[in-house]
Amino acid sequence: MAGRANIPTNSSALIAIIADEDTVTGFLLAGVGNVDLRKKTNYLIVDNKTTVKQIEDAFKEFTSREDIAIVLISQYVANMIRFLVDGYNKPVPAILEIPSKDHPYDPAHDSVLSRVKYLFSAESVASDRR
């Protein structure tokens, strides 16, 4: 179990996005885009030229920033860095896997639901043993 997360209580925080161009464009239209003094953005547009390393770096950066409370990641992108996403267990920022235009949401791959499923299967095995 990870230690207590550094949650910026009652303060404003950002939503970060790692997704395809249209998804990022849409959320930027809704006002979530942020560019800081060092020209760092709170989003990464993933296209066919984006490397897995770039996605990993963006995920690690967004999950370590104190001003980000939710990280939205297209599920097909999350699948590229599944080991990182599944290994993440802090309450904030919350990681939400979302569908993309070409890849509908699959609950079987969602890291939160997988954790729940694992817990229920462990519980049922434990109760069978009793």
Place this chain on the structure above:
Amino acid sequence: MDSVDGYLLLMNSLSSALRQGWLDLASARHSMGPSRVLSTLFDHKEQSAATKLQVVDHDGLKPSEPKPHFALSKWSLQEECHSTYDVSERAFTEPKMRHRGSVTTPENGNHESANTTASSTGADASNHVQRARSKALSVFGGLVSPKLRTAQLSFETALDLIVELANSRSNMLASFSQLKE
């Protein structure tokens, strides 16, 4: 299991909102031209997000189990609402103002001034939101397709659902860590 069902229902609603947004975005791109709706047009100058989150830390059963609660603050409206809320609160507590031409009892006058203040602050908030939306759209030029505006609304709806999903996730993870122990 109810929380998992709830999460899946929310995810389903999110998928619908996103699909509508993508469709509207594609329609806008078709009518405005592909070169006018591109990520390369995004402004990379320093700017603060207009839509943010408020995070409140609720402790789970044990202090070591943080259970954050997320609330959306669209178009900096919460900051606006706080300032306008103070005004409407003051209307109840301050001495009643005499309104020219109004023939009302003191209490009614007080309520009327509060209602007038509340409706004017509501109108101010609405104007503020419209200005903020137009500013976000202006990245793509002065005249934009109505479809781009509806895409914006679809993604705003998606944001509401995302915050609900985040809260649902927070509740699920807190419950399951209790069960684990």
